[in-house]
Amino acid sequence: MTGVDVDVTRMAAELPASLSRLLERFKEGKVAALARAISVAEDERPDFQALLHAVLADGPSGARVGFTGPPGAGKSSLVAAAAVAYRARDERVGIVAVDPTSPYSGGALLGDRIRMNDLATDPGIFIRSMATRGSLGGLATTSKEVIDLMDAFGFERVLVETVGVGQSELEITAAADTVVVVLTPESGDAIQAMKAGLMEIADIFVVNKADRAGALRLLKEIRQAIHLRAGDTMRDVPAHHGVDLSGIGPKRAQRVPPDGDAGWQIPVLPTVAQTGEGVGELLDAVDRHRDWLVESGALAERRRARARRRVHEVVDRELRRVAWRSAAVGELLERGLDQIQHASATPYSVAARILRALLPEE
């Protein structure tokens, strides 16, 4: 299998003139250049990897905070309230919403307290909503590249909102330094949250809409569940081809060691995003978690695990591209599909034929 592409081999060389200008304006802090760079990455335009390489040369520096939880938990309101609070401290905020139902475009957040216009017209806030649909398989990588771009642009905080169900959520939380899991009294009990795996990814738990019935009980249940879990032995993370999960395994183990001293104690905090109650305490907890990440060395580890996954993703994406653009492979595929339709082949035998064409034996 041969045929390294121009955009890959050119990596270390010069960017084309149009992207050079874009890079320059990006580094000058022009918001329009950030928006354009995101489009270039999302659409995987020619040389987008070279652009990302140039933009990300200095490595990550912002604090990436992921907010996840079931639909209706008030994640958007909490993210908006956090953004407003960070702005009050004069920190610049990037928001990536990977949630088809997030209300970041138009309308009002937090009832009428924060209108979207307040956020959208503040030059210190940049919001990007990303669809989870119509981009099968491309979601995870592109979303993470958008987060990287916001970080590189100089936002001190990059807030990422994802719906907390399924693998897309796990993928995205792997891109955050601090993961805030948001639940509500309505979203079910702590047992359900544990079942859904939220316990394993949370650095901080928030019970939002804490003025509603059942909030105290849920707070208590989560605290008990964390306490129980702290006694667990470290669990194995299943290996998977081409994806290294080592950054997730140690994270868990470090966070809740049996003795709970050197590790991170997961806070469980009540908030009412609509009124802003508890939001200050949440942001304090995020800062404490940040300090812990830095001091314990966990931040460096998470960043290394993240870089490892990114390398895997970029390599795999390029391998797929090189493999499927071959005309011979296309013919094998179409002929094979005809045979499958007449039950004289299966996807496995067709795949084997294609692999033999792509990977000749020594």
Place this chain on the structure above:
Amino acid sequence: MTGVDVDVTRMAAELPASLSRLLERFKEGKVAALARAISVAEDERPDFQALLHAVLADGPSGARVGFTGPPGAGKSSLVAAAAVAYRARDERVGIVAVDPTSPYSGGALLGDRIRMNDLATDPGIFIRSMATRGSLGGLATTSKEVIDLMDAFGFERVLVETVGVGQSELEITAAADTVVVVLTPESGDAIQAMKAGLMEIADIFVVNKADRAGALRLLKEIRQAIHLRAGDTMRDVPAHHGVDLSGIGPKRAQRVPPDGDAGWQIPVLPTVAQTGEGVGELLDAVDRHRDWLVESGALAERRRARARRRVHEVVDRELRRVAWRSAAVGELLERGLDQIQHASATPYSVAARILRALLPEE
């Protein structure tokens, strides 16, 4: 890049003795053999692709019905009620639950009306719950292979339950012949469902818990939304490297043509899974959809699109495996991660180095 693996080249040749025996028992209809075949596929054990090739040689024949929707919509209860109804018709039913909170293990479904034991001890029902976590990237392919295995085993109906958020859900619905989207009065309005893309994948809409307040309104809203949508022109499906979506595009266009005659009219049905109300009508609609699929040629098209995606997935999985098992690549990766940590490389330059090693230029 060289090195086709034994399990791929052996595809057309003999299975090892242990899998030959497994295949034999599978074809004899032994449930234990189905369970074991599923494990072999899930764990990607040696020769699992050869086993799948042998098992799937006759092509699909069962009716695959996907149930999807937000958490709490009552999908599990509806699937259980459907399973009971199919059993009453003496059809055998396989159930694949790709939902971490599905109550298929232990406890009661539908209040106390159907106890799990009733389902679990019926030899005409086989239930497999699959985690959506801990198998990053592997979920979609393996789930679909489990569905294939149940179909090949001879279940007339394979019911698939997924949580309807994010891409995992879209991936799975691409594996079903008929997609039932389940909503409840509590799960939000039709506008939200449309935003979440559920409108685009539904062959049948169900408003479950239809005895609750707001059900009539939701039914009406969905019907209006479908009516509005039927006037839409066909929408483009974005292309993505290596994944052909042609089976999804035409599906939409065929289903709701402007004139609504040759196409499928999406039914919107009320059910109360707990009491069984409306379940008969739902199963009738599933059968009508099946007839339409066969007569319109849409079934053949969906199967071809499904086979196309499977071939892509199998090839991509194998390419990743071959690429990352090389020791030289492993060294490039580790050295690159060190450099990234010291900001003297980025994931993109490291990936480019690895790709140059894997894909030498002519």
